[in-house]
Amino acid sequence: KLHIDELAAKGISVSTVYQSLNYANVTLPLGSADYTNRTISVRYAGGFSSVEDIKNLPVGFADGTTIIHLQDVADITLSYPEEEYSVTDGTNPIILVSITKRSDGDTVKIVKQVKKVLEQCQQQTGGAVRFNILSDDSRQVSASLSTVIKSGILGIIFAVLVILLFMADWRATVTIGISIPLCILFTFIGLKLFNITLNLMSLSGLVISLGMVVDGSTVMLEQIYRYYSMRNPETGLMHYTVNQSIYRGWDEVALSIFASAATTIVVFIPIALLTGLIGKILHAVAITIIMAIFASFLVALIIVPYLLKLLLSEDGPKVREKERRFDIFMKKFKAFYTRILDKALDNKGFVLLIAVAILLFSAFTATRLGIAFIPSTDSGDFYISIDFPIGTTLEQTKKKVHYAEKLLYEYVPEIQSVVFYEGRSNNRGILTLSTPEAAYAHVVLVPVAERKRDIHDIMLQMQKIWASSIPDATVNIENGGFDRLVGFVSGGGGYGLTLISEDLDLLYKTASNLKNFLLTDPEVVNAKLDTDFDTTTMVLDMAHEYLSSLGLTSYEAGITSAILFQGIDAGRYKDEQNNERYNIHICSxxxxRPITQDDIANIHIVTEQGRLISFAALSDVRVEKSISQINHSDRAKTITVSASLVSENTANVSRRVNEYLQEHPLPQGVNSKSGGIVALVSDMIGPMLTALLIALFLVYTVMVLQFERFKQPLLIMVTIPFCFIGVVAGLLMFGSTMNLLAMLGLISLGGVVVNNGIILVDYINQIRESRRTDIAMAKGSKDRDGEWHITLSFAEEEKLLRSCVIDGSSSRIKPILITTLTTLLGDIPMALANGEGAEIYAPMGQAIVGGLLTSTLITLVLIPLLYYMS
Structure with missing residues (x-):
């Protein structure tokens, strides 16, 4: 480290020292020579071999005779490079080792293996090396998977209990109890074929499908039991044998089960084919549900009839001496439903008006829903970026960061571990080069079950405390887990708006005004620009003509400047004692200390004539404001205004910014584009709406193929919009936003809610055809092909239609209730889940539960009504 004052006093330039180090530290091959009748190689060994050699290097003369050694004008030590940043655990310096899995790696398995290796290393070193696990992603993964699995188990239990309640037969319960694990097993086989691992998203898809996989089996079971339970009221004998019951039941519902499964599957095909970030997130969910529904179709058509063949007795079901209370309740409910349906057919216009009014009201209520990309999760960790004014030294940064640490430990007792990077910044999840005025931290909290506060409350509290306690610091806190991943992909979480213009001054003024407006928003925690216009820079503007007249070049001036302000390497040397090689680093x-004009005057360059010329004479030294960086997009300059929000809901902030821009339009020549989560939300809506439209078209196509008509599928699809009522109600009830997973739930309802309609319409068609045939056989005549025909009057046709609609609908009320309840109860645990990771998939369950509930209630009245009217 050169002493500038000593160099000036002794008349030695910085470049002279640099050249002396380079010229003296030389080892060269000199060829070969004959020596004692042998040819040997000759080498010039002029390099340094110890620190003492460097200290004793001559760099000049005093009074023309006395040698000035390098140690006379510099401190020469063997040490580590000067600290550019430090890493601590809050109190002690640490060496941080990060282990990252490959894309196909199993997080939980890898972490278990790593822990075993660490234990072995600690034992081998006799405790000299101590390992402290600061962050463990497997904890959150395991907790999230545990939450999903618990929801799935509860869903299975509820589904089995529903069957037991409605069927009151252990054989029916056992059949469904066996069919569910078989569906899960076949689903796992399908996932293996698609190389999909068991993760949070695939398990979420499995839990969602648990309620639906029993639908087909339940319909098949109920229809077979319906014939199996028929007895002659006079003789008490069974109408049908077990085989006959299975055959008749299978024949009547097989096609509707296929159609129901197909409509659900085709809904998720467009989702599975989505690309980009949305596709990556939803692909596993969609494929899992497709596999599960396909497996349930096979189980319903093959396994359930086979199991019933094994379990059912030819003696028929046990005749109860006393009717169950639940059966009495179901009879009363069926009679009540029949009366409601009869009145609805008499008041068609009024019923339709009420239905449309409810739908419009739900559409109006939907405006109260927040909009987000992915629900924010309590991942148990968060990240802190702290920026101090440019020019802050590393030591000053350390002192302020230590104060920030003290506040953190004081107000957050839930801390498990902390890692602080002092002197390094973080840009979109990537640690940048050393920056003295920046710091970065990763805070890990104890598990959710061990703390009372939500991570978002802790983050908001610390944001306010640091803002008031460290006024010269810009603090930004980001949630970890999935939120951080989304923020990394989107270029930053929260709200973002990129302004584009060729005029940098106009761009900065516009961006600053928008930033100031965002800071007044109640939902904005902080706002910043990605470009700093207050950077202070010292400029050394060299007089090139004067340099040339002295026989000097800008290279010599540049080398001198680099050594003074930054330091550079001047070669390497090999220490003879320990045989180690070391870099020779020269700095000043x-x-x-703070730089003054006198320091600049004390810097000299030696001319060819040996004259010492001061830097002050060679350059114009000035301090000026500059820009930290200039970003470009399509060759135009850009500034991004970003804001951290109190929640993942960006709708309100976006609306207020749009209102602000309407009142204060962007100047001519300035354009804008969305960024951050706002951009992801905008990009999400288009593909999801496209997927919804394709899904609805495919659902309609499947039903047209089943019914061989165009009108009846339209009648069934009319009920799809009414599921939106329950979706809005469900999300509002739980305080959730309309996000990617909620939209997936909405799209999935497009295939689920039509299932009840398919069951109703298909059975009404069968009854209608059967009764027309009976009437024709009694009163009609045969044609040449031997088929019975009869022509009914308008009154007779209407009477037949009305009776078929009422009887068919009331006959299907039981299987519809069973399938609806199994799906609802299968998804309710997911909708109510509150463990780690539950925030991500809970809105999907809430949307499905709410939508299915309202659509079923309306379907039971609206579809028979529309069928009757058509």
Whole structure:
């Protein structure tokens, strides 16, 4: 480290020292020579072999005779490079080792293996090396998977209990109890074929499908039991044998089960084919549900009839001496439903008006829903970026960061571990080069079950405390887990708006005004620009003509400047004692204190004539404001205004910014584009709406193929919009936003809610055809092909239609209730889940539960009504 004052006093330039180090530290091959009748190689060994050699290097003369050694004008030590940043655990310096899995790696398995290796290392070193696990992603993964699995188990239990309640037969319960694990097993086989691992998203898809996989089996079971339970009221004998019951039941519902499964599957095909970030997130969910529904179709058509063949007795079901209370309740409910349906057919216009009014009201209520990309999760960790004014030294940064640490430990007792990077910044999840005025931290909290506060409350509290306690610091806190991943992909979480213009001054003024407006928003925690216009820079503007007249070049001036302000390497040397090689780094003490004009005057360059010329004479030294960086997009300059929000809901902030821009339009020549989560939300809506439209078209196509008509599928699809009522109600009830997973739930309802309609319409068609045939056989005549025909009057046709609609609908009320309840109860645990990771998939369950509930209630009245009217 050169002493600038000593160099000036002794008349030695910085470049002279640099050249002396380079010229003296030389080892060269000199060829070969004959020596004692042998040819040997000759080498010039002029390099340094110890620190003492460097200290004793001559760099000049005093009074023309006395040698000035390097140690006379510099401190020469063997040490580590000067600290550019430090890593601590809040109190002690640490060496941080990060282990990252490959894309196909199993997080939980890898972490278990790593822990075993660490234990072995600690034992081998006799405790000299101590390992402290600061962050463990497997904890959150395991907790999230545990939450999903618990929801799935509860869903299975509820589904089995529903069957037991409605069927009151252990054989029916056992059949469904066996069919569910078989569906899960077949689903796992399908996932293996698609190389999909068991993760949060695939398990979420499995839990969602648990309620639906029993639908087909339940319909098949109920229809077979319906014939199996028929007895002659006079003789008490069974109408049908077990085989006959299975055959008749299978024949009547097989096609509707296929159609129901197909409509659900085709809904998720467009989702599975989505690309980009949305596709990556939803692909596993969609494929899992497709596999599960396909497996349930096979189980319903093959396994359930086979199991019933094994379990059912030819003696028929046990005749109860006393009717169950639940059966009495179901009879009363069926009679009540029949009366409601009869009145609805008499008041068609009024019923339709009420239905449309409810739908419009739900559409109006939907405006109260927040909009987000992915629900924010309590991942148990968060990240802190702290920026101090440019020019802050590393030591100053450390002092302020230590104060920030003290506040953190004081107000957050839930801390498990902390890692602080002092002197390094973080840009979109990537640690940048050393920056003295920046710091970065990763805070890990104890598990959710061990703390009372939500991570978002802790983050908001610390944001306010640091803002008031460290006024010269810009603090930004980001949630970890999935939120951080989304923020990394989107270029930053929260709200973002990129302004584009060729005029940098106009761009900065516009961006600053928008930033100031965002800071007044109640939902904005902080706002910033990605470009700093207050950077202070010292400019050394060299007089090139004067340099040339002295026989000097800008290279010599540049080398001198680099050594003074930054330091550079001047070769390497090999220590003879320990055989180690070391870099020779040359720097100055000018950065150890505030720089003054006198320091610049004390810097000299030696001319060819040996004259010492001051830097002050060779350059114009000035301090000016500059820009930290200039970003470009399509060759135009850009500034991004970003804001951290109190929640994942960006709708309100976006609306207020749009209102602000309407009142204060962007100047001519300035354009804008969305960024951050706002951009992801905008990009999400288009593909999801496209997927919804394709799904609805495919659902309609499947039903047209089943019914061989165009009108009846339209009648069934009319009920799809009414599921939106329950979706809005469900999300509002739980305080959730309309996000990617909620939209997936909405799209999935497009295939689920039509299932009840398919069951109703298909059975009404069968009854209608059967009764027309009976009437024709009694009163009609045969044609040449031997088929019975009869022509009914308008009154007779209407009477037949009305009776078929009422009887068919009331006959299907039981299987519809069973399938609806199994799906609802299968998804309710997911909708109510509150463990780690539950925030991500809970809105999907809430949307499905709410939508299915309202659509079923309306379907039971609206579809028979529309069928009757058509």
């Amino acid at each position: 003490d000018i950065t150890d």
